[in-house]
Amino acid sequence: MSEEGLTNDETTEAGVEEVKAEDIEALQQALAEQEKEAEKYLANWQRAQADLANYRKHAEQEKQEIVDFGNSTLILSLLPIIDDFERAFDSLPSELCEMNWIEGIKIIYNSLKAVLERAGVTEIKAKGERFDPHLHEAVMGRAGEEGVILEEIQKGYRLKDRVIRPSLVVVGKGKEETEEENDGESSRD
Amino acid sequence: MAKAVGIDLGTTLSVVAVMEGGEPKIIPSAEGGNLIPSVVAISKTGERLVGEIAKRQAVVNPDNTIFSVKRLIGRKFSDASVQEDMKRLPYKITKAPNDDCRVVMGDKEYSPQEISAMILQKLKADAEAYLGEKVTDAVITAPAYFNDSQRQATKDAGSIAGFNVLRIINEPTASSLAYGMDKKKDETIAVYDLGGGTFDISILDIGEGTFQVKSTNGDTHLGGDDIDQRVMDWICDEFKKEQGIDLSQDKMALQRLKDAAEKAKRELSSVVQTEINLPFITANASGPKHLTMTLSRAKLEQLSADLIERSLGPCRQALADAGLQPGQVNNVILVGGQTRMPKVQDTLRQFFSREPVKGVNPDEAVALGAAIQAGVLKGEVGEILLLDVTPLTLGIETLGGVATPLIPRNTTIPTSKSQIFSTAADNQPSVEIHVLQGERPMAADNRTLGRFLLDGILPAPRGMPQVEVTFDIDANGILNVSAQDKGTGKEQKITITVSSGLSKEEVDSMKREAEMHAAEDAKRKEEIEARNAADNLAYTAEKTLRDHGDKIPEELKQEIEGKIAAVRSALQGKDMDAVRNATQELSQAMQKVGGAVYGQPGGQPPGGQQGPGGQQGPGGEEGPVEGEFREV
Numbered sequence: 001m002s003e004e005g006l007t008n009d010e011t012t013e014a015g016v017e018e019v020k021a022e023d024i025e026a027l028q029q030a031l032a033e034q035e036k037e038a039e040k041y042l043a044n045w046q047r048a049q050a051d052l053a054n055y056r057k058h059a060e061q062e063k064q065e066i067v068d069f070g071n072s073t074l075i076l077s078l079l080p081i082i083d084d085f086e087r088a089f090d091s092l093p094s095e096l097c098e099m100n101w102i103e104g105i106k107i108i109y110n111s112l113k114a115v116l117e118r119a120g121v122t123e124i125k126a127k128g129e130r131f132d133p134h135l136h137e138a139v140m141g142r143a144g145e146e147g148v149i150l151e152e153i154q155k156g157y158r159l160k161d162r163v164i165r166p167s168l169v170v171v172g173k174g175k176e177e178t179e180e181e182n183d184g185e186s187s188r189d
Numbered sequence: 190m191a192k193a194v195g196i197d198l199g200t201t202l203s204v205v206a207v208m209e210g211g212e213p214k215i216i217p218s219a220e221g222g223n224l225i226p227s228v229v230a231i232s233k234t235g236e237r238l239v240g241e242i243a244k245r246q247a248v249v250n251p252d253n254t255i256f257s258v259k260r261l262i263g264r265k266f267s268d269a270s271v272q273e274d275m276k277r278l279p280y281k282i283t284k285a286p287n288d289d290c291r292v293v294m295g296d297k298e299y300s301p302q303e304i305s306a307m308i309l310q311k312l313k314a315d316a317e318a319y320l321g322e323k324v325t326d327a328v329i330t331a332p333a334y335f336n337d338s339q340r341q342a343t344k345d346a347g348s349i350a351g352f353n354v355l356r357i358i359n360e361p362t363a364s365s366l367a368y369g370m371d372k373k374k375d376e377t378i379a380v381y382d383l384g385g386g387t388f389d390i391s392i393l394d395i396g397e398g399t400f401q402v403k404s405t406n407g408d409t410h411l412g413g414d415d416i417d418q419r420v421m422d423w424i425c426d427e428f429k430k431e432q433g434i435d436l437s438q439d440k441m442a443l444q445r446l447k448d449a450a451e452k453a454k455r456e457l458s459s460v461v462q463t464e465i466n467l468p469f470i471t472a473n474a475s476g477p478k479h480l481t482m483t484l485s486r487a488k489l490e491q492l493s494a495d496l497i498e499r500s501l502g503p504c505r506q507a508l509a510d511a512g513l514q515p516g517q518v519n520n521v522i523l524v525g526g527q528t529r530m531p532k533v534q535d536t537l538r539q540f541f542s543r544e545p546v547k548g549v550n551p552d553e554a555v556a557l558g559a560a561i562q563a564g565v566l567k568g569e570v571g572e573i574l575l576l577d578v579t580p581l582t583l584g585i586e587t588l589g590g591v592a593t594p595l596i597p598r599n600t601t602i603p604t605s606k607s608q609i610f611s612t613a614a615d616n617q618p619s620v621e622i623h624v625l626q627g628e629r630p631m632a633a634d635n636r637t638l639g640r641f642l643l644d645g646i647l648p649a650p651r652g653m654p655q656v657e658v659t660f661d662i663d664a665n666g667i668l669n670v671s672a673q674d675k676g677t678g679k680e681q682k683i684t685i686t687v688s689s690g691l692s693k694e695e696v697d698s699m700k701r702e703a704e705m706h707a708a709e710d711a712k713r714k715e716e717i718e719a720r721n722a723a724d725n726l727a728y729t730a731e732k733t734l735r736d737h738g739d740k741i742p743e744e745l746k747q748e749i750e751g752k753i754a755a756v757r758s759a760l761q762g763k764d765m766d767a768v769r770n771a772t773q774e775l776s777q778a779m780q781k782v783g784g785a786v787y788g789q790p791g792g793q794p795p796g797g798q799q800g801p802g803g804q805q806g807p808g809g810e811e812g813p814v815e816g817e818f819r820e821v
Contacts, residue, residue, distance in 0.1 A: 051209065051210050051211075052210070054209065054320070054321075055209060055210045057321070058209070058319075069221070084468045084469065087468065087469035087477075088468065088469055088477075090469075091469055091472055091476075091477045093476070131246070131249065133232070133238060133242045133243070133245040133246035134242055136245065137244075137245035137246075138245065138246055138247070138248040138249040138250075139248060139440065139441075139444050140248055140249075140440055141248060141249040146233075147233055153441050153444060154444070154445075162221060163220075166245055168444060171248075171249040173249060
């Protein structure tokens with residue numbers, strides 16, 4: 001009896017082991033799959049977190065940008081009015097110069113400029129300076145000292161440390177008085 | 190993981206974009222703009238300049254300033270189009286031993302790939318500065334008509350710039366991606382791309398996320414710049430008629446005219462008439478001359494009609510090549526700044542007999558689409574979880590039947606939010622958490638999701654116990670509401686499946702109702718708030734008299750008692766003005782108490798944070814009195 005029982009036991013045990021081995025294999029496979037899934041989720045989670053962190057950084061930067069330069073559109077649209085004032089004064093007939101009324105208009109112009117200055121707007125130096133494309137935009141070249149700004153056509157401005165409108169300038173092209181002259185000289189003088 | 194960028198390497202302008210938070214975003218250049226001129230130069234001092242800076246010095250350094258290099262890339266020197274372009278381009282183009290093109294800049298020969306690489310390097314540097322990390326992977330776009338050699342050359346340019354080019358994709362494909370066309374099935378779309386200097390039309394077939402270019406056509410010298418020129422010419426002609434002065438010979442005036450013409454054109458996309466004002470434009474013997482004109486949209490359309498009409502020829506040809514009729518196109522998408530012009534859109538609407546698709550910034554569509562493609566290739570886009578939002582506001586009922594929101598509608602889920610509330614009566618033993626959904630300010634008008642009781646609150650004056658209510662919605666829209674008595678730590682909770690309750694129609698109708706009743710709701714809420722404030726003040730006053738009665742002069746005490754009674758009786762009635770007046774009077778009387786009790790200015794009547802201000806406590810998130818539970 002005991003022997004029989006023993007053999008019986010053995011067979012069942014072997015059977016159990018067989019089942020177990022299969023189970024383990026399936027379980028291991030399932031585990032591997034799950035681990036892969038988990039890895040993927042972790043990676044995506046990290047990516048989402050990183051995305052959020054970066055997004056925050058940019059949102060901060062952009063906020064700062066808006067604080068610093070948010071009014072640059074408005075300022076840019078006011079600059080042409082400053083230009084027009086200056087053109088008007090430049091061509092002021094001498095007989096009007098003494099008029100008190102003109103003086104008043106000049107005060108208005110100065111007030112407008114003062115408002116812009118307080119907002120951080122400064123003029124870019126041009127005439128007589130060396131041409132620098134970071135600050136100036138060349139609209140034509142003319143005979144004259146090479147690389148030097150001969151004339152300023154429109155003033156350039158900075159807002160804080162950023163160039164919001166480069167100066168439009170005429171740049172010297174050297175002394176050669178040849179055919180290259182034709183693109184500015186005739187119309188200017 | 191490092192980000193991959195998408196690059197629109199254009200003939201005149203280039204743009205770079207990146208996926209951020211699942212959406213493509215344009216990366217601004219170091220100079221602040223979004224569009225970078227595709228211009229490279231070597232200055233007289235030997236400095237290499239790219240973009241805006243290079244463009245600014247082009248006039249005085251034409252031999253060493255390279256633009257439109259895209260017209261040369263991957264083409265043979267003997268190519269007819271190269272020979273044609275050579276006549277227009279001011280810099281020197283030479284022939285390489287293998288018949289490729291070379292451009293000369295600063296006494297050195299460069300391949301078009303190298304020049305393009307300089308532009309790409311600039312974009313790379315800008316992207317790295319913006320993202321704060323190294324960028325190596327990129328998707329670069331190329332016109333649909335580019336052949337293998339041109340594509341390979343573009344790819345080489347990317348490699349020279351230090352990019353790992355994930356893929357070269359077609360510009361119209363990128364635009365379609367930016368417009369979300371990849372979600373459509375079995376459609377034919379036309380991509381109409383009218384930029385500053387070039388025009389392209391492409392017919393694409395979309396199926397199961399794949400794009401196939403059926404045909405492409407265009408005009409390499411047609412664009413918005415031509416329209417600007419027409420406007421300038423018109424201004425010159427008009428001025429000559431009026432003043433007899435020819436501005437076209439005055440370079441300084443022309444510069445101002447050019448800016449004004451472009452500005453006027455742009456404005457006429459949104460208004461029907463615009464003023465062109467150029468004071469002191471010039472002068473003659475009789476004095477300064479001003480230019481003031483009105484340009485109408487109709488006039489602009491008349492000036493540019495033939496140019497816009499000219500774009501239809503290539504459209505017809507492209508359709509014919511694809512074997513289609515205009516009506517067989519399912520979608521027409523607009524790319525390029527000039528497509529903002531209403532006349533362009535009208536012309537296309539007529540030609541294709543359908544409304545063109547708008548909505549994506551036409552200057553940026555190509556780069557945005559390239560960024561999406563880059564995201565897909567990096568496995569970013571496909572893996573992005575679809576996040577839902579709560580369609581309606583979730584909150585609880587507080588004193589006076591007010592619905593106090595905790596999670597506002599359109600909040601992306603999963604999310605959670607906690608807020609601390611308190612009791613509304615002395616020794617209140619329990620609070621009822623009445624969970625609400627809806628936009629109306631009064632609890633009764635909203636939908637009840639559930640309610641539960643948190644009891645065992647220790648006897649305390651009203652406003653003292655702190656009950657933290659937490660709303661937590663998981664990704665499946667399941668809402669867990671818990672309430673915890675911070676004093677005893679006792680907690681109760683409820684789980685509600687929010688999404689099961691309402692259909693889309695119900696949600697919409699609830700939102701509509703909320704809008705319809707906004708005014709009357711606001712009035713009712715205001716009433717309740719006034720009542721609550723009155724009740725609060727009366728309570729505080731009573732408590733003050735009880736606690737500090739001995740320090741208050743009898744006369745003042747009686748005055749206050751009278752005013753408390755007045756407030757209480759006003760609260761019985763319905764006259765809101767009476768309630769407000771009585772509150773006001775009591776509040777004024779109470780201000781004398783502070784001085785009497787503390788004998789110093791700034792003294793506050795005791796009774797916690799419940800000043801006469803009432804319901805809205807002064808505190809931030811930790812302030813315990815943002816709202817109160819109603820009495821149970």
